[in-house]
Each structure stands twice: as structure tokens, then as C-alpha cells.
Amino acid sequence: MEILRIENLSFRYAGAEKAVLNNISFSINSGDFIVICGESGCGKTTLLKLLKRELAPYGEKEGKILYQGVEQSELDERTAACEIGYVLQNPENQVVTDKVWHELAFGLESLGYSTEIIRRRVSEMASYFGIQAWFRKNTSELSGGQKQMLNLASIMVMQPKILILDEPTSQLDPIAAADFIGTLQKLNKELGLTIILVEHRLEEVFPIADKIMMMEEGKILLYEPPEQVSIKLHKISPNHRMLEGLPSAVRIFYELGMEGACPLTVREGRNFLEQNFDAKINTLEIPKYIHNEIAVLEMKNVWFRYERNLPDILRGVTFSVYSGECFCILGGNGTGKTTTLSLLAGLNKAYRGKTLVQGKKISEFKGNSLYKHNVALLPQNPQTVFLKKTVREDFKEICKVMEYKKEEQEEKIKNITEKLGISHLLDSHPYDLSGGEQQKAALAKMLLLKPKILLLDEPTKGIDAYSKRNLSHILKQLKKDGITIIIVTHDIEFAAINADRCALFFDGEITSIDTPTAFFSDNNFYTTAANRIARNIYKNAISCEDVVKLCRINQ
Structure with a gap:
């Protein structure tokens, strides 16, 4: 069932000559996991902010954004605030209170929920995200990974139907980033939550997405399942810039001149190598690094x-x-x-x-x-x-x-x-x-x-x-x-x-x-x-x- 539809959406920032988005149209079904990627400045973040009414930038907008068949501007405030959640790129920018427990309760308190409901939802979400150990800590004491997990939990307390995330792992170390992506996958699979994620690091999110939206200069270049993206991108241009951002297994496959269905994950990539290549010579000669003495x-x-x-x-x-x-x-x-x-x-x-x-x-x-x-x-x-x-x-x-x-x-x-x-x-x-x-x-x-x-x-x-x-x-x-x-x-x-x-x-x-x-x-x-x-x-x-x-x- 369709949850979001974008029709002929264009946007130009106030005073700008060039439009950031040009006549974009697409739809997303309930429970989809959508990954949006593209070169810096292609319009990804602008598109995400337009999907969240409260964050929409100032400028000239044309076209329609429909949430469950209702025009975005006609949504009541509670629906717009609760049912469409947004996690920012920088964990610091979204934390608004000084205590972890208060951060979890803040949104519900602002909307006037009863103490009984707030306590129940906060305790359930803190348990789900493993926050009990730092539930009473000051938010200033948290690591970047903990802050981003707290931001996600404080949005999930509101029980959204769509979760929008703008490069949420860009400031996380590899282990914290993998944990965060794993949590998103769990929310998508177990709760049926619709996820729209902008990400440059495609290694872990590419294989778990239902569809990849690749943007280029304010337009949608591709909107396909992951296994089709690399094939169609190569057909558009075998030297396309975005090929460098695809997962390592995909890049190795195509750089070796292979054709057909390509591996997406580390496991599939390893199986592909074992089935197609020998290891008689298994080590590269690496010249010894000699540094300057100064x-x-x-x-x-x-x-x-x-x-x-x-x-x-x-x-x-x-x-x-x-x-x-x-x-x-x-x-x-x-x-x-x-x-x-x-x-x-x-x-x-x-x-x-x-x-x-x-x-x-x-x-x-x-x-x-x-x-x-x-x-x-x-x-x-x-x-x-x-x-x-x-x-x-x-x-x-x-x-x-x-x-x-x-x-x-x-x-x-x-x-x-x-x-x-x-x-x-x-x-x-x-x-x-x-x-x-x-x-x-x-x-x-x-x-x-x-x-x-x-x-x-x-x-x-x-x-x-x-x-x-x-x-x-x-x-x-x-x-x-x-x-x-x-x-x-x-x-x-x-x-x-x-x-x-x-x-x-x-x-x-x-x-x-x-x-x-x-x-x-x-x-x-x-x-x-x-x-x-x-x-x-x-x-x-x-x-x-x-x-x-x-x-x-x-x-």
C-alpha cells in the first residue's frame, strides 16, 4: 500500500537562479526501505527536508507531496509531527535536553500525552534500544554513537510511520555505524517501519534496501532494486562517477569484466572469488615504507x-x-x-x-x-x-x-x-x-x-x-x-x-x-x-x- 507519493516536485532556494530539484516524481509503499544516494549537491538533503513539513527550506516549491493520499499542507499538526520522523546528520544538533530520560520523553510531553503513556512508551523504547545502562546520564556525557541512537529512540517513542534519516552514520565509527544500520534494519523488518535513508557509505545499506534512488543534478537517475542499479548504471555509462560509491563486491565484480547478476554483500563477494579465481599467488609485493627522519x-x-x-x-x-x-x-x-x-x-x-x-x-x-x-x-x-x-x-x-x-x-x-x-x-x-x-x-x-x-x-x-x-x-x-x-x-x-x-x-x-x-x-x-x-x-x-x-x- 502506497504511503508517500511525490508528483512533479521542483524546488528553488530563495534568490537562487538554478533549481535544486527538477520535476521529481516517485512513490514509496508502506514498509519499504529506500536508500537515496548521489553526488554532493545533487538535492538529496533538500528532498528529505521537503518531506518533513516542519523542516522545509524557504524557497519556490512546485508539485505535490502526498502522505497517505493527503496533501502535505493539509495534514494536521499532530499527524505531521508524530507520523513522519526525521533524524539529522549531526547527533549534536538534535539533542535538546540535558538528561537521557528527559530527551526520550520530551516529544510526548510537548504533545500533551498523559504521564502513564509517556512512562510506558519511554520504558519500552529504552529497553528496545538498550538504553537502560545510560538512562539517567547527562546527554553531554554520551558518545556520538549513543547520541545518534538516542535521537533515533526519541523519534521512535512518537510511533512514526515513516522514518527519514540524513546520513545518520557520517560521524560514527565503523562499529557504531554497523550497530545503527542493524537497528534500522530491525525496525524495518520487525515493525514494518517505512525508512527513507540518505547515505554515501553504501557498503552496508545497499544490500538491505528494497530500492535505491540515485539522484543526479536535481533529478532521479535511477529508482530500482539494488541488484538492478549497478547493471543499469553501467549501461548509462561504464565510467559513471557513482560507480565508485557502490559496495566493494560490486566494484570488484565489474572491474574484473564480469557480466550478469553481481554479488552485493561481503559473503557473496567471497563466494564469487572462491568460485572463479585461484590463489596460487596469494600475496602482493608491498614496498617497505621508509619515512623522512625529520x-x-x-x-x-x-x-x-x-x-x-x-x-x-x-x-x-x-x-x-x-x-x-x-x-x-x-x-x-x-x-x-x-x-x-x-x-x-x-x-x-x-x-x-x-x-x-x-x-x-x-x-x-x-x-x-x-x-x-x-x-x-x-x-x-x-x-x-x-x-x-x-x-x-x-x-x-x-x-x-x-x-x-x-x-x-x-x-x-x-x-x-x-x-x-x-x-x-x-x-x-x-x-x-x-x-x-x-x-x-x-x-x-x-x-x-x-x-x-x-x-x-x-x-x-x-x-x-x-x-x-x-x-x-x-x-x-x-x-x-x-x-x-x-x-x-x-x-x-x-x-x-x-x-x-x-x-x-x-x-x-x-x-x-x-x-x-x-x-x-x-x-x-x-x-x-x-x-x-x-x-x-x-x-x-x-x-x-x-x-x-x-x-x-x-x-
Whole structure:
């Protein structure tokens, strides 16, 4: 039975020349699990917000949105608020109270439900989501994964019929993300809940979806079952940008020139390899990584806490990063990764231990000397980087700070925006951009600082696979120019391809540092999907390219 119908929907933001959505039509049946994907800026988030009346952006809208046959504008307030739930990308942005139990009850209290109903629903939902252990905690004490699970539970208390989620796992570590996706699948199967999910990381959601909606430039390119998407996408173009974002099993299948029904999951991918390829040669020759002897960043037995009476966040952290190296830090939410970057950038100060930049104590840098042609930090929330009304004005402002001449300013802005593919965004307000576009614009602003050391906190958050590939090329060029890069990321595939060394954070300290091949080949959960597919067959394949190479050697 149809629960949602969109008819000829178009939308243009106020003051914008170009429409974000162009004459979109589709329908969703009750109990469907729909995954929406596409390049950054293709209109995914705008579409989701239009489906939730209270979050609809300001602008010119044409067409119809029908919920159970009723035009969206004619729905009564209680139906619109309760029956269509929405989970935001950033867990921090949806938490509104200071206690977990109050967060669960807040929506029901706002709608005037009786105490009896509130207590019953809250206790049932807390039990279902395993929240009992932290039911009475302050929301500020929760990890990112717990906050996102709390957001989901606080929506489910309202008993929605449709659940809309905008990249809910983008700020979660791989284990928390898998738990969250598993919970969504459980809600869909056990409660018959209709789910509409926007996601760039398709590895886990692709196989469980009923349909995949692939968007391109404000239109629907494909709206098909998962097993049909890759086949039809290849027919549209064998080099289509979105092919890079498909699950590893699908990419390996097509890169090997296979035809017909392709594997979607890790298990199916492994079966496909075992049935079609030998393993006489099961190991790739990996050249030994030899780093530069000059350490440009060092932490020696660093301890840090945010307040005197709070527990330590960092506990004796010790590591060195060498000139021209790309060093990736991985680990669970709340283990101390972002805090480490803040200390390296001089935003916080350790109460014990030493932090050295270019061999000099960080406390010895005076004024702006730490940042001018030296250290630049791209924070997790790119919006905090922007100060002006347009991206161009922001870039010009940073050029003035760097004392570039007028003719230099235009040239540098032109070069960096062309590299990142964001020239068309220069006259937009930074807050009007999609999450992925904001990420790229913020990175461009950091690069205008011409840093010797670049600190990146979740740089791939919200960007599509093709944009990640472009970012990889830029990072490689920066390394050639002698720039040292430290990345905090949950994106394991990105780390495997770009890192010279990877470090695992756990309980406030680094427990392991190694090359990507050694690091990911030995992990069960902090590893790539390609490695999970091939690990019983080939020993040190950590990327799709590695697996394909070994398969071809063994043909």
C-alpha cells in the first residue's frame, strides 16, 4: 500500500537562479526501505527536508507531496509531527535536553500525552534500544554513537510511520555505524517501519534496501532494486562517477569484466572469488615504507582533561609524524582523536607532557606564528570556518590575512576552487551549500593558508565517492609539495588508500601504529570491505584495486 507519493516536485532556494530539484516524481509503499544516494549537491538533503513539513527550506516549491493520499499542507499538526520522523546528520544538533530520560520523553510531553503513556512508551523504547545502562546520564556525557541512537529512540517513542534519516552514520565509527544500520534494519523488518535513508557509505545499506534512488543534478537517475542499479548504471555509462560509491563486491565484480547478476554483500563477494579465481599467488609485493627522519609533529606522554574534576581524555599519548607523511588516526567515538588535533593546533593545552611542532614547543609560538604558513586545522563542523556572506568573500578575507597581492588573490582562489571542483559555489552563502559542498569549500579555505602541516578532522564526511577520489589526488599533490597531513577519520577505505601510516586510538591513547597493509590486514572490524571479502583467499589485499590485481595474476 502506497504511503508517500511525490508528483512533479521542483524546488528553488530563495534568490537562487538554478533549481535544486527538477520535476521529481516517485512513490514509496508502506514498509519499504529506500536508500537515496548521489553526488554532493545533487538535492538529496533538500528532498528529505521537503518531506518533513516542519523542516522545509524557504524557497519556490512546485508539485505535490502526498502522505497517505493527503496533501502535505493539509495534514494536521499532530499527524505531521508524530507520523513522519526525521533524524539529522549531526547527533549534536538534535539533542535538546540535558538528561537521557528527559530527551526520550520530551516529544510526548510537548504533545500533551498523559504521564502513564509517556512512562510506558519511554520504558519500552529504552529497553528496545538498550538504553537502560545510560538512562539517567547527562546527554553531554554520551558518545556520538549513543547520541545518534538516542535521537533515533526519541523519534521512535512518537510511533512514526515513516522514518527519514540524513546520513545518520557520517560521524560514527565503523562499529557504531554497523550497530545503527542493524537497528534500522530491525525496525524495518520487525515493525514494518517505512525508512527513507540518505547515505554515501553504501557498503552496508545497499544490500538491505528494497530500492535505491540515485539522484543526479536535481533529478532521479535511477529508482530500482539494488541488484538492478549497478547493471543499469553501467549501461548509462561504464565510467559513471557513482560507480565508485557502490559496495566493494560490486566494484570488484565489474572491474574484473564480469557480466550478469553481481554479488552485493561481503559473503557473496567471497563466494564469487572462491568460485572463479585461484590463489596460487596469494600475496602482493608491498614496498617497505621508509619515512623522512625529520619529525614535524610530536606528542610525548601527553595527558589532557577539559576540566580539573573531569576524567582524562588523553592518557600518556606518544607518537611522531614525519615530514611529507599522511598519518591517519582511527578509533571509536569519544576516544580522544579530535581532542588530539585540538592540542596539535594549539587550541587546547595539555597539563602534562610535551607537544612539539617543527621541533619547537607549541607554547613557544607567539601571536599567529603557529598558523601563518605553518599549521591549519579543518574542524569536524565546516560551518565554523565561514564568516562572510559568500564563499568568495571568505576566501578573499583569508587572502588578505596572508597578505597576498590583489592579482595573486584571484589566481590562488581560481586555482584552488578548480582543483576541488567548487568554482560554481563562489557566490553562494556558505550555509546554503550541502554538507559535502561545505566540506570542500572549508578545505579550500584551509589550503589558501599555504600550511606546512594540515590537520583534517573527518574530511570525507558528507562527500561522495568521486569527490573522495579528487580529494585523494589533492592530498597526494600536497605530499609532493612537502606538506605533512594528519587525518582523523572513520572512513576506513579512505585511510587505506591515502595513509602512509595508520594509528588506532583506544581509551585515550594510541595502541597501535603501522602501515595500512599491515594495519588493516590484521583487523576484523577496523578493516576494509575488500579485505573482509578477500582475507581467506588473499593475505594482504586491503583495497578493491588490490583484490582485482591478485585475481588477474591468478587467472
